[in-house]
Amino acid sequence: MSAADHPVFRWSVEQRLAFVDRRLYWDGKINRSDLSDYFSISTPQASADLSTYDSAAPGNMVYDPRAKAYLATKDFQPRTEPSARQYMAQLQMLADDVLHENESWLGWVPPFGVVPRVRRRLESQKLQCILMAIRTNRALEIQYQSMNSTEPSTRWIVPHALGFDGYRWHVRAWCHRREKFLDFVLARVQSILGSRPEQVAENEDHAWQRTTILRLGPNPRLPDAQRQAVCLDFGMQNSVVEIEVRLSLVYYFVKQLLMDVAEHLPAERVQVVLLNTEEVNEALKAVGEAAIGA
Numbered sequence: 001m002s003a004a005d006h007p008v009f010r011w012s013v014e015q016r017l018a019f020v021d022r023r024l025y026w027d028g029k030i031n032r033s034d035l036s037d038y039f040s041i042s043t044p045q046a047s048a049d050l051s052t053y054d055s056a057a058p059g060n061m062v063y064d065p066r067a068k069a070y071l072a073t074k075d076f077q078p079r080t081e082p083s084a085r086q087y088m089a090q091l092q093m094l095a096d097d098v099l100h101e102n103e104s105w106l107g108w109v110p111p112f113g114v115v116p117r118v119r120r121r122l123e124s125q126k127l128q129c130i131l132m133a134i135r136t137n138r139a140l141e142i143q144y145q146s147m148n149s150t151e152p153s154t155r156w157i158v159p160h161a162l163g164f165d166g167y168r169w170h171v172r173a174w175c176h177r178r179e180k181f182l183d184f185v186l187a188r189v190q191s192i193l194g195s196r197p198e199q200v201a202e203n204e205d206h207a208w209q210r211t212t213i214l215r216l217g218p219n220p221r222l223p224d225a226q227r228q229a230v231c232l233d234f235g236m237q238n239s240v241v242e243i244e245v246r247l248s249l250v251y252y253f254v255k256q257l258l259m260d261v262a263e264h265l266p267a268e269r270v271q272v273v274l275l276n277t278e279e280v281n282e283a284l285k286a287v288g289e290a291a292i293g294a
Contacts, residue, residue, distance in 0.1 A: 007056055013049070016041075019105055020053045021079045024061055024072040026087060027107040031069040034107060120168045121187040129192050130171050134159050139176075139198035143190040152190055153177070158200035159184075161208060165252035172208055172248065174200045180288075181205040183248070206287040207248035214243045214253065215275040221267035230271045240275065247287050250280060254292050 023030040035046035061070040093099040095114035157173035218227035281291040
C-alpha cells in the first residue's frame with residue numbers, strides 16, 4: 001500500500017500509529033503498555049489503537065499469547081519509510097542527555113557507545129533574547145569576546161538566523177561595528193546590555209541566502225580499497241557525492257573534514273577532497289567570503 005492509499009486519521013491517532021509502526025519495524029514487537037506508557041493513554045485506548053493499526057496495515061502483526069505482545073510478521077511492510085538516520089539520532093540524543101529513555105520512541109535500546117562531545121556553554125536566557133530579537137526585528141547590544149581581541153568588546157548586532165558548524169552554535173547577524181554580516185558564537189556572548197527596534201535586510205546577507213554545491217570525492221592518495229570504502233561510507237555514485245551548503249557555512253564544512261589542511265596530513269586523516277575548489281571559490285568571492293585553500 002502506498003502512502004497515498006493510507007486512510008486519513010486525526011493527527012494524534014496518526015502519531016500513535018506511527019509509533020506502532022516504528023516499534024514493529026525496529027523491535028519486532030509491541031504491546032498495549034508500550035503505547036499507554038509513552039502517550040499516557042488508557043489501556044482501552046491503546047487496545048483501540050492497535051486494532052486501528054491492524055485494520056490500516058493488515059498482515060503486519062500477529063498477537064502472541066506467550067509473549068503477551070503483538071509480533072511483526074515475516075510479511076511486515078511499514079506504513080511509512082523507516083529512517084536509519086532518525087533511529088541513530090535517538091541514540092545520539094540519549095547519549096547527550098537530551099532525551100531520557102522513557103521519552104524516546106525506541107523500545108529495546110542496543111548497547112552503544114558515543115565519543116563524548118565537549119559541550120559548549122549555552123545559556124537559555126541569552127538564547128531566549130536572541131530568538132526574541134530575530135522574531136520581533138530588534139537589534140541587541142552585546143558584550144562579545146572574539147578570538148582576535150584580548151578584551152571583550154561592546155557592539156550592536158541585528159540577528160536574523162542561527163547556524164551550527166558541527167560543533168557549536170552561532171548567531172548570524174549584521175554587525176554595526178564591522179558593517180557586515182558576521183557569525184557570533186553564542187557561548188562568547190558574555191552579556192546582552194540592551195535592545196532597540198531595528199529590522200535587518202536579511203536578503204542582503206548573500207553569503208547566507210545563497211548556496212553552492214560541493215563535489216566531494218575520495219582522496220586520490222588512498223589505495224583503491226580504501227577509496228572504495230570511502231565511496232560506500234559517503235554514499236558516493238561514480239566516486240562523487242554532491243552536498244549543497246550555504247556559502248556562509250562552506251568554511252566550517254571544509255574545516256570539519258580537514259580539507260583545508262589536506263596537504264599537510266596523511267591521506268588516512270583526510271578521506272575526502274573537494275573536486276570543484278575553483279568553482280566554489282568563485283561563488284565565495286562573489287559574496288565577499290574568504291576563499292578556501294586550493
